[in-house]
Amino acid sequence: VIRPAPDRAAALVEGIRAGDRRALARAITTVESTRADHREEAVVLLDELLGDTGRAVRIGISGPPGVGKSTFIEAFGLHLVDLDHRVAVLAVDPSSSRTGGSILGDKTRMEELGRHPDAFIRPTPGGGQLGGVARRTREAMLLCEAFGFDVVIVETIGVGQSEVAVADMVDLFVLLVNPGGGDELQGIKRGIMELADLVVVNKADGDLAAAAGRTAGDYANALHLMRPKWPEWTARALQCSALRGTGIDEVWAAIESFRTTVTADGSLERARAAQATAWMWSEVRDDLLDGFRSNHRVQALLPALEAEVAAGTTSPTAAARSLLEAFGSR
Ligand SMILES: Nc1nc2c(ncn2[C@@H]2O[C@H](COP(=O)(O)OP(=O)(O)OP(=O)(O)O)[C@@H](O)[C@H]2O)c(=O)[nH]1
Numbered sequence: 402v403i404r405p406a407p408d409r410a411a412a413l414v415e416g417i418r419a420g421d422r423r424a425l426a427r428a429i430t431t432v433e434s435t436r437a438d439h440r441e442e443a444v445v446l447l448d449e450l451l452g453d454t455g456r457a458v459r460i461g462i463s464g465p466p467g468v469g470k471s472t473f474i475e476a477f478g479l480h481l482v483d484l485d486h487r488v489a490v491l492a493v494d495p496s497s498s499r500t501g502g503s504i505l506g507d508k509t510r511m512e513e514l515g516r517h518p519d520a521f522i523r524p525t526p527g528g529g530q531l532g533g534v535a536r537r538t539r540e541a542m543l544l545c546e547a548f549g550f551d552v553v554i555v556e557t558i559g560v561g562q563s564e565v566a567v568a569d570m571v572d573l574f575v576l577l578v579n580p581g582g583g584d585e586l587q588g589i590k591r592g593i594m595e596l597a598d599l600v601v602v603n604k605a606d607g608d609l610a611a612a613a614g615r616t617a618g619d620y621a622n623a624l625h626l627m628r629p630k631w632p633e634w635t636a637r638a639l640q641c642s643a644l645r646g647t648g649i650d651e652v653w654a655a656i657e658s659f660r661t662t663v664t665a666d667g668s669l670e671r672a673r674a675a676q677a678t679a680w681m682w683s684e685v686r687d688d689l690l691d692g693f694r695s696n697h698r699v700q701a702l703l704p705a706l707e708a709e710v711a712a713g714t715t716s717p718t719a720a721a722r723s724l725l726e727a728f729g730s731r
């Protein structure tokens with residue numbers, strides 16, 4: 402049953418279609434909210450706007466702390482708006498240790514981009530479960546696309562799990578690395594390297610220029626040995642200086658080449674279809690689990706059963722069975 406759109410959601414849809422940035426900001430706040438009425442509005446909003454989404458290049462950017470993500474996004478974003486693109490930047494930072502997320506924390510590094518009329522920077526809401534943060538970011542991404550941003554950048558803080566969540570919502574994943582030192586030295590997990598469609602060695606300037614060149618070569622070799630993610634695209638290693646703005650155009654050229662390749666052979670379309678289906682299942686899983694955890698019969702049994710499982714007096718299987726039976730009973 403399709404419920405009639407609440408007035409507020411309808412107004413936000415209209416605002417987004419009319420290019421009203423306040424409407425976009427409010428719509429993102431709505432999808433970020435966990436309030437039940439906001440969730441209802443979010444469903445209507447996203448459903449209404451679905452036809453206006455899908456036309457942006459979705460780029461994930463990650464890298465260890467201090468590698469220059471913020472500086473890079475500023476330079477890269479300004480390069481793109483110069484080319485008449487419209488750029489939205491979102492951040493995924495599930496760690497509550499960093500107040501306000503990376504973008505808010507160093508907004509000064511993206512000052513010019515943040516002020517640009519063709520750019521939109523949205524800090525992540527601090528803290529929260531990764532699943533929840535990822536869902537909000539994915540929805541915010543669609544809203545930005547519907548608004549007309551044709552490049553959406555999702556920045557993630559290199560802590561592990563969040564990279565996988567981001568890779569599942571973007572078209573290509575860019576890993577920024579420092580000159581010198583292999584992945585172990587830079588704290589990059591092997592699994593994250595495998596997600597990368599593009600490795601960019603930043604800080605290729607001054608004293609670090611030579612090391613950056615060697616590092617790019619090392620990564621190029623390493624990438625060739627990895628199982629390819631795409632039938633026709635092999636991950637590349639490039640270098641740039643976000644500080645000086647050199648090599649930024651090559652990064653964009655590589656992304657365009659990626660996009661041409663994966664569009665031509667249909668693999669992008671297939672990847673996006675698989676992402677959408679996986680997203681549906683993760684919504685189902687999250688909602689089921691929420692309903693399970695908030696069920697009063699489950700709650701009544703949970704403390705004792707958890708204690709028994711921890712103490713080894715009840716098996717995990719038997720405890721799960723009891724909880725599921727309590728959940729399913731009327
Ligand atoms: N030499 C040089 N320094 C750079 C470059 N890009 C960034 N830096 C410096 O590296 C430091 C960290 O840059 P940020 O852009 O804040 O790095 P980040 O990855 O966003 O850092 P976190 O948000 O803390 O993870 C700053 O002092 C920058 O000036 C570059 O291309 N060359």
Ligand SMILES: [Mg+2]
Nearest residue numbers: 470471503507
């Ligand atoms: Mg930063």
